[in-house]
Amino acid sequence: MAEVTWRNYKDNKNSRPAPLKGIKVLEIATLLLGPGGPGFLAKLGAEVIKCEMPPMGDTVRNLVPFGFFFREHGCGLTHPNLSKYWIGLDLHKPEGQQVFRDLAAKADIIEENMRPGVLEKWNVGYRQIKEINPGIIYISKNGYGQWGQYADENRPSNDGGSQAASGFAWMSSFPGKPPLKSRLYTADAYGGLMGEIPVLAALHYRERTGKGQYIELSQTESLMRTMSWVWPYQQITGKVAQPSGNRDQCVCPADTFRCIDDSFVAIAAPAPEEFNGICKAMGKPELAEDPRFKDHLVRLQEENAIAILKIISDWVKTLTLDKVIQTAEKYGFAASEIRSAKDITEDEHFRERGYITEIDDPLDGPMLNYDFPVMMSKTPPRVNWSVRPVGFDNEYIMANALGKTREEIKRLYECGALGKWADVKGRRPASTWDGKSGLILSREPGYTDGGRGE
Amino acid sequence: MERQPLAAWVRERDDPKIANTKPEALDDLTILDLSYNSYAGCYCSSLLSELGAQVIRIEPPEGDFLRTCTPYGLLHKKEGLVYLSEGRNKFHVTLNLKEEKGREMLKSLAAQADVLLETYHPGVMDDWGLGYEQLKEINPRLIFASISPWGQFGPRSKSKMPDYENVAQARGSIQYATGEMLPDGKSYDEYPWAVPTKAGPWISWASAGTFMAAGILAALFYRDRTGEGQALDVATAEAYANFDDWGVLIYQEHGYIVERFGNLDQGGWIYCFAPTRDGAVFIGGLRLEQWQAFVDMVGKWDEWGAADFKAIGDFMVKEAQLKWAPLVFAETRKYTNDELIEMSIKYGKEGRLAPITPVIAPVCNPMEAMTDANWLDRGLFTPVDDPVYGEVVVVQSQYKLTETPPRVKWVCRPVGYDNDFIYLKHLSLGPTRLKKLKETGVV
Numbered sequence: 001m002a003e004v005t006w007r008n009y010k011d012n013k014n015s016r017p018a019p020l021k022g023i024k025v026l027e028i029a030t031l032l033l034g035p036g037g038p039g040f041l042a043k044l045g046a047e048v049i050k051c052e053m054p055p056m057g058d059t060v061r062n063l064v065p066f067g068f069f070f071r072e073h074g075c076g077l078t079h080p081n082l083s084k085y086w087i088g089l090d091l092h093k094p095e096g097q098q099v100f101r102d103l104a105a106k107a108d109i110i111e112e113n114m115r116p117g118v119l120e121k122w123n124v125g126y127r128q129i130k131e132i133n134p135g136i137i138y139i140s141k142n143g144y145g146q147w148g149q150y151a152d153e154n155r156p157s158n159d160g161g162s163q164a165a166s167g168f169a170w171m172s173s174f175p176g177k178p179p180l181k182s183r184l185y186t187a188d189a190y191g192g193l194m195g196e197i198p199v200l201a202a203l204h205y206r207e208r209t210g211k212g213q214y215i216e217l218s219q220t221e222s223l224m225r226t227m228s229w230v231w232p233y234q235q236i237t238g239k240v241a242q243p244s245g246n247r248d249q250c251v252c253p254a255d256t257f258r259c260i261d262d263s264f265v266a267i268a269a270p271a272p273e274e275f276n277g278i279c280k281a282m283g284k285p286e287l288a289e290d291p292r293f294k295d296h297l298v299r300l301q302e303e304n305a306i307a308i309l310k311i312i313s314d315w316v317k318t319l320t321l322d323k324v325i326q327t328a329e330k331y332g333f334a335a336s337e338i339r340s341a342k343d344i345t346e347d348e349h350f351r352e353r354g355y356i357t358e359i360d361d362p363l364d365g366p367m368l369n370y371d372f373p374v375m376m377s378k379t380p381p382r383v384n385w386s387v388r389p390v391g392f393d394n395e396y397i398m399a400n401a402l403g404k405t406r407e408e409i410k411r412l413y414e415c416g417a418l419g420k421w422a423d424v425k426g427r428r429p430a431s432t433w434d435g436k437s438g439l440i441l442s443r444e445p446g447y448t449d450g451g452r453g454e
Numbered sequence: 455m456e457r458q459p460l461a462a463w464v465r466e467r468d469d470p471k472i473a474n475t476k477p478e479a480l481d482d483l484t485i486l487d488l489s490y491n492s493y494a495g496c497y498c499s500s501l502l503s504e505l506g507a508q509v510i511r512i513e514p515p516e517g518d519f520l521r522t523c524t525p526y527g528l529l530h531k532k533e534g535l536v537y538l539s540e541g542r543n544k545f546h547v548t549l550n551l552k553e554e555k556g557r558e559m560l561k562s563l564a565a566q567a568d569v570l571l572e573t574y575h576p577g578v579m580d581d582w583g584l585g586y587e588q589l590k591e592i593n594p595r596l597i598f599a600s601i602s603p604w605g606q607f608g609p610r611s612k613s614k615m616p617d618y619e620n621v622a623q624a625r626g627s628i629q630y631a632t633g634e635m636l637p638d639g640k641s642y643d644e645y646p647w648a649v650p651t652k653a654g655p656w657i658s659w660a661s662a663g664t665f666m667a668a669g670i671l672a673a674l675f676y677r678d679r680t681g682e683g684q685a686l687d688v689a690t691a692e693a694y695a696n697f698d699d700w701g702v703l704i705y706q707e708h709g710y711i712v713e714r715f716g717n718l719d720q721g722g723w724i725y726c727f728a729p730t731r732d733g734a735v736f737i738g739g740l741r742l743e744q745w746q747a748f749v750d751m752v753g754k755w756d757e758w759g760a761a762d763f764k765a766i767g768d769f770m771v772k773e774a775q776l777k778w779a780p781l782v783f784a785e786t787r788k789y790t791n792d793e794l795i796e797m798s799i800k801y802g803k804e805g806r807l808a809p810i811t812p813v814i815a816p817v818c819n820p821m822e823a824m825t826d827a828n829w830l831d832r833g834l835f836t837p838v839d840d841p842v843y844g845e846v847v848v849v850q851s852q853y854k855l856t857e858t859p860p861r862v863k864w865v866c867r868p869v870g871y872d873n874d875f876i877y878l879k880h881l882s883l884g885p886t887r888l889k890k891l892k893e894t895g896v897v
Contacts, residue, residue, distance in 0.1 A: 002576050005586050005685045006607035019672040022679075032699065044672050062740075065712075065721040066772055068704045075700035076721060117460055125460065145854070147461040149828040156738075156813050160725055164736040167820030168654045169727065172632075174647035178734050179817045181717050181727045182653045183631040189697035190657070193664055198479075198853045198860070200671035201505045205479040205858050207678045213857035216464060221834055225852035226660035228497075228539035229525055230820045231835060235847035236530050240821040246620065246652050249525040250536055254620045256629075256650065258642060264650055266629075268618035271491065271519050296519075300527035334603075334615045336624040338650045341701030342711050344627045349610040355692050356702070368706055373662075373692040374669030375605065377586075378684035379676050 005377050010354030012380070018045020019379035023203070025109045026100070027051060028091070028124075030059045032080055032159070032185050033141050033219050034113030036192020037199065039080040041109070043372040043381045049103060049397055050081065054088030054419025057390035061426045071364040072430035073387060080192065082359075082369065083384045087398075088391025088419040091122040096417035102402050104129045104136065108206075109199060113141045116151060126214045135212040137202045141195050143187075145218040162187035162220040167241075168227065174245040190226065191219030247309065252300045253278070255309050256338065257316040257324075265316060265324045269333035270296055277331035282315045354380075361386040362438035363429065388438065389429045391420035396440040467856035470833030478506025479858035483674075485509045485569040486560075487544065488551075491519040492573035492617065493656050494601045494690055496540040497663030499571055502670065503543035504850070504860035510563070510876055511541070515548045515895065517869035531843050533866055536656075539848040541866030542838075547877065548870040548897050555896045557582055562881055564589050569597045569670055575614060576606045586685040596683040597673045599666055605689035617690055622658040626695035627702075629653070631712045650714065662693035715772075718779055723769040724748060726779065727817055728786040735786065735794050739812035742766040748812040751801045752785040791816040840865045873897055 023046040027038040035050065035058070042048040052058050063076025070078060090096040101124060104110060110129065112119055119125040126138040143157020143165075144150035150157075163169040163181055173180040195217040202213050224231075229250060230241045246256035246266070253275075254268035269278040275296075279287040287293055292304040299308060316324055321337055328335035337343075345368060350356040357371040364386040372381035398404040398412070412418040421427040458466075485507050489495020496511075503509040511518075524534030533541075550556040561584070564570055570589065572579055579585045579600075586598040603617040603625075604610040615621075623629045633651035636642065642649060652658075666688045673684055700721075701712045712720065717727040717734075724739045739745050742763060749760040758781070768774060786794060795814050802811035818826070824835055824847070834852070837845040843865055850862045873892075877883040883891070891897045 002580055002585060002606045006687065009607065017676075019676045021676075023675075040668065063700075063721050064767075064770075065700055065704065066710075067767065067770065068700075068708055068710065070700070070703045070707050075703045078703055079699040120460055127460070127463065144828070145832060147465040148832045151461060158738055158813070160719075160727070160736040160738050161813065161815040164727070164734075164815050164817040165823065165826075167818050167823040168657075169817055170819045171655055172651065172653040174651070177634070177647050178717065178729050179727060180633065180651055180653075181719070181736075182628065183712065183715065183720075184628050184653070184697050185699065185721075186653060186657065186697065189699070190661065190664070193661070193668065195853065196668050197501050197664065197671065198505070198855050200668060200675065201479040202855065202858065204671065204674055204678060205477075207675070208482065211857055213855055214464065214467070215853060215855045216468065217853045218832075221829070221832070221852045223654075224823065224829070224834060224849050226497075226657050227655050227820065228849065229535040230655055231824055231847050231849050232530065232535045232538050233525050233528070234821050234824055235837075236535070237528070240819050241525075245647060246649070248618070248620050250523040250534075250655075251618055251620070254618055256620065256624065256652070258649070262642065264624075266621045266624035266652075268616070268621050270523070270618070271616065274616055296522045297524070297527040297529070300524065302526055305526075329613065329615060332614065332616070334618050334621040336621045338624045338630045339627055340630045340711050341627040341698065341705045344695055344698070345702045345705050349604060349608045350692065353605055353608040353689075353692075355605075355689070368702060370692075370696050370698070370702070372669075373665050373688060373696045374672075375687035376669060376673060376684055377686070378682060379673065381672075 006375070009375060009380065010352065013354060013382050017379055018382065019376060020044040020046040023047070023109065024107045025049070025111065026103055026107045027111050028119065029111060029113045032060060032076070032188035033191050034111065035060070035080040036189060037141065037195045038084065038111050039082060040193060040196050040372060042083040043383055045381070048084045050084045050086050051089045051100065052086065052390050054090060054391050055422035055427065056424070057088065057421070057427055073426045077387050078369065081387045085393040085397055086388040086391065087394050090417055090419060091124065093415060093417045095412060095415050097123045099402070099412065099417060100124050101129070101132060105132045106401065107133065108137060108203070110136060110138045111141070115154065116146050130212065135206055135210060137199055137206065137212050137215070139195055139199055139215040139217060141191060141217045141219065143218060143220055145221065146216045159185040159188040162223055166220045166223040167230065168223045171227065171230065171241060171243050173243045175243055187219040187223050191217060191222040194222040252296065252305045253308050253312055257313050259316055259319055259321045259324060261320055263321045264338045265321055265335055266338065267312065267328065267333065267335045274333040278312065278333045281327045281331040282311070287311070357383050359383055359386055363388065363433060389421040390427050391418065392438070393440060394418050394420065395442055399441055468854040468859055470836065470851040470854065470859065473859040473861040476857060476859055481506035483507040483568045484566060485571060486512055486563055486567045487571045488512045489571055489573040489601070492601060493520060493536060493540065493619065493659040494662035494666070495571055495573040496520060497660050498601070498666045499544065500540050500542050501664065501667040504862065505858065509544040511544045511546045512549050512560070513546065513869055515550055515897065533843065538843065538846060538866050542848065542862050543864065544867065545872040545876050546867040546869060547873045550896050551582055553896050555891070557584060559881060560584060561589070561592055564596060565592045566880055567596065569599060571599045573601045576602055576611045590683065594683055595677060595681060597670055597677065597686065598683070599670055599686040601662055601666055601688045601690065603689065604691055606687040619656045619659045620652055622662070622690040622694060623652040625691040626658065627698050628694065631701065631714055633714045634716045635714050658690065658694035661697065662688050662690040665693045718775050723766060723775055724782070724812065728783050730786050730789055730791050730794060732790045734817040735791050736815045736817060737812055740766065743807055743810045744812045745769060747801060747805060747807045747810050750806050751797050751812065754785065838862050838865050842866070842868065870897070
């Protein structure tokens with residue numbers, strides 16, 4: 001039956017409406033935490049207008065890991081910013097503020113991650129916008145929230161600081177070794193997602209009542225929320241929760257083991273039939289009846305857990321990775337190789353599901369990226385296009401959303417409220433750009449300077 | 455513009471202390487949570503229950519195995535600690551779906567529900583006659599949400615392997631590239647911790663649950679507008695992997711595979727955890743001047759030639775990071791966390807490059823985080839007074855809303871605790887009828 005529901009899902013993505021069709025989102029955000037949330041909403045079909053400060057735009061354009069560019073822009077820019085519209089808007093200028101307020105009057109959601117108070121100074125804070133649009137849902141994201149000691153101190157915050165302050169990094173390392181920072185900007189990525197739960201819930205509430213609201217999200221608090229057992233554990237035992245490397249303290253056996261060929265494999269087999277399965281697979285079915293291991297709660301006790309993990313480790317050491325995984329499938333426990341970015345990119349399963357999705361972008365060309373990881377049978381999320389240079393969609397947004405004439409647009413450029421990219425790699429279009437591909441409103445030759453008259 | 459400072463204005467409206475005086479965004483929803491042995495499922499329904507949804511947890515008569523997943527086997531009043539946190543606000547009933555009568559009762563509940571959440575392997579619900587295609591005939595408005603290891607379709611969806619946090623982490627590309635680097639010429643036997651390392655407690659399952667909660671709410675919006683329900687499909691292998699920001703891009707453009715880089719950061723310098731005399735600090739200074747300020751702060755301005763540093767990009771490349779990191783760490787090891795933080799504040803006031811200074815933050819253990827006055831003030835660890843489990847600290851109020859704030863009303867319930875109330879409320883099953891169903895093993 002599930003086959004009926006999901007038949008040709010990937011091929012039919014564009015034959016169905018997107019779930020947030022008709023929802024308008026304004027973003028004034030930089031780096032990863034702020035743009036991430038609107039990025040998810042864009043994949044869900046919302047129209048997201050990303051406002052950048054011209055001519056340099058989002059600081060994330062500097063994020064060029066190990067110096068690797070992607071189609072001549074920073075790799076860090078792409079992931080949170082797919083399928084958005086890009087305007088270069090200077091909110092220091094009163095004319096720029098007016099443009100924003102005009103857009104905000106028609107918007108459903110505003111997302112921002114400036115320092116507290118900055119947007120009020122620019123006359124576009126929540127208290128000012130709700131006067132012109134009482135139904136607005138307005139979310140501010142940062143490290144420490146909008147009030148409290150750290151907010152009062154105006155502490156700078158970022159992903160690393162949140163991984164450190166939440167206790168998340170402490171719990172992510174080997175015992176007795178220094179706390180480990182994830183390869184991922186976990187606090188940014190997860191905080192970016194977490195904020196969309198209250199945003200979407202507020203949207204439902206607005207559908208019911210017509211009321212908008214203000215939401216604040218701290219990425220540190222978001223990360224703390226994921227660490228659920230840690231807090232009652234500390235309260236009940238009075239002890240500091242300790243890291244345990246790759247071993248899961250709540251599931252036994254569950255750890256990462258080394259195979260004969262020095263590759264690694266993650267294994268988990270806690271439920272009775274799974275544990276019986278791995279004991280049989282090891283040729284030691286009697287272990288499943290061993291009083292130290294028989295019951296999951298007893299098996300989880302430190303010395304018992306270490307004992308069974310040692311037995312499994314000695315067994316895995318004699319096997320190849322493939323053999324371990326085949327055995328797991330056969331005996332009904334869980335095992336996986338530790339997959340790299342290459343493995344993910346080339347994964348046929350992900351391709352067939354349309355999760356690793358092929359984007360055919362007028363600027364970036366053919367490329368692969370992730371779709372939203374919730375498949376929706378009637379309203380499939382999707383990725384339509386890649387990222388854009390600073391201010392790339394100014395003309396389209398001004399004309400389409402605000403009905404500005406070319407003369408009015410020209411004046412906005414002249415006073416500096418609107419702007420386009422600086423002539424800097426990662427800000428400007430790629431050197432291969434033909435001067436018109438991807439432009440929505442005007443494709444006339446000579447229009448590519450955005451009417452600056454240069 | 456209003457005169458009250460913004461922080462005070464916001465706090466007056468979204469302080470968790472007054473949450474109970476406000477309406478709830480999702481209190482018109484009924485959610486059936488059939489998830490089994492899945493933190494992803496429980497976490498997902500927790501997020502929705504915090505915002506007011508009535509969540510009915512449907513467990514088999516013996517209870518969910520997840521209740522036994524608890525650190526070192528520790529129980530609090532017979533309950534595992536993971537479940538103690540994620541049973542929050544939910545009603546707990548038992549129902550035997552292996553019995554025809556149990557399946558009939560589930561259909562009756564589904565006819566009245568807005569969302570059904572399940573985590574069985576693809577096909578199990580179908581075989582029970584409880585799949586989306588079958589239930590939508592009863593309730594076309596139903597949002598049918600499935601979380602599974604590989605999803606409902608695609609070649610790997612046939613795998614019968616169970617799903618666990620550590621295995622789901624391994625399937626993303628994050629664990630692969632997280633961890634200490636193995637020093638040249640050394641073996642894993644000498645450095646057993648210099649291996650691909652998973653992160654945090656259950657971030658992968660939490661991510662899958664959070665994505666599904668977002669998907670459910672997006673589907674709800676569509677239903678608000680059209681009246682139509684639908685089926686949703688989350689693969690845990692895809693959810694956490696989705697946070698990879700550039701691994702897949704660098705690989706397709708340059709053929710380069712992102713590898714482990716210890717506590718350094720491939721995307722920036724200086725952006726790392728550094729060891730100290732009594733722990734570790736995070737150092738963040740992505741601008742050249744902040745890096746120079748750090749060098750100056752530890753007294754190496756002349757020796758390291760900071761005046762001649764040209765561009766931060768020169769330090770970002772791998773070789774440079776590997777050269778400079780040990781020098782930096784040798785300096786940070788001379789001080790305590792507090793000393794380094796104090797030094798950076800002082801430098802920001804009096805240093806050669808003031809007000810520029812590196813960001814220095816302590817790497818906290820979770821007890822430090824849990825007793826930090828800032829988080830206590832913001833209501834993160836307010837104990838919940840639970841009628842069954844007493845005063846329990848679970849983390850809450852992770853986001854704050856001025857009109858419809860989240861809240862935790864109770865932390866958990868024993869297996870089948872709410873059978874009487876829920877079956878009476880939804881199926882008009884009073885004590886006499888329910889007793890019969892209990893005797894025949896249906897509930």
